[in-house]
Amino acid sequence: MVNPMSSKGPAQQEMESLLAAAFPDAIFTLSNDSANHHGHAGDDGSGESHFSLRIEWAGFAGQSRVARQRAVNKALGDLPGQRVHALAIRATAPGE
Numbered sequence: 001m002v003n004p005m006s007s008k009g010p011a012q013q014e015m016e017s018l019l020a021a022a023f024p025d026a027i028f029t030l031s032n033d034s035a036n037h038h039g040h041a042g043d044d045g046s047g048e049s050h051f052s053l054r055i056e057w058a059g060f061a062g063q064s065r066v067a068r069q070r071a072v073n074k075a076l077g078d079l080p081g082q083r084v085h086a087l088a089i090r091a092t093a094p095g096e
Contacts, residue, residue, distance in 0.1 A: 008032075011048040011083050015076055019055065022075035026057035033088075052088040061093040068092075 008016075009032070016030055033050040053072065060068050068091035073080055080087045 009048045011079060012051070015051070015079055015084070018075050018077070018079075019053075019072070022071075023055065023057045023059065026055050026059075028053060028055035028057075048083070049085040051084060051086070052090075054090045056092050056094055056096075058094055060091055063093075065091070 012030060012032055016028075019026065019028055019030070031052045031054075032048060033052050034048055055072065060071075063071070069089050072089050072091055073087075076087070
């Protein structure tokens with residue numbers, strides 16, 4: 001389930017699609033925080049440089065925080081670090 005936003009850029013749309021495919025039945029919100037970082041390092045002027053993700057998925061049960069973040073980064077491929085400067089991840093299992 002994706003949190004609807006009024007105007008999503010191509011990077012955000014692609015990330016949401018990749019997350020939905022990699023984590024079936026996950027509940028997530030991907031927020032574009034780029035406006036808060038305008039003029040800072042990593043701001044490429046695209047308006048899609050900084051994001052934060054909150055994702056809850058049953059498949060994360062029993063995994064460490066690092067394993068969860070690695071799974072998210074793997075699902076997103078080259079987006080973080082290439083087209084997206086920063087992604088803050090909060091990944092939990094239901095009930096956490």
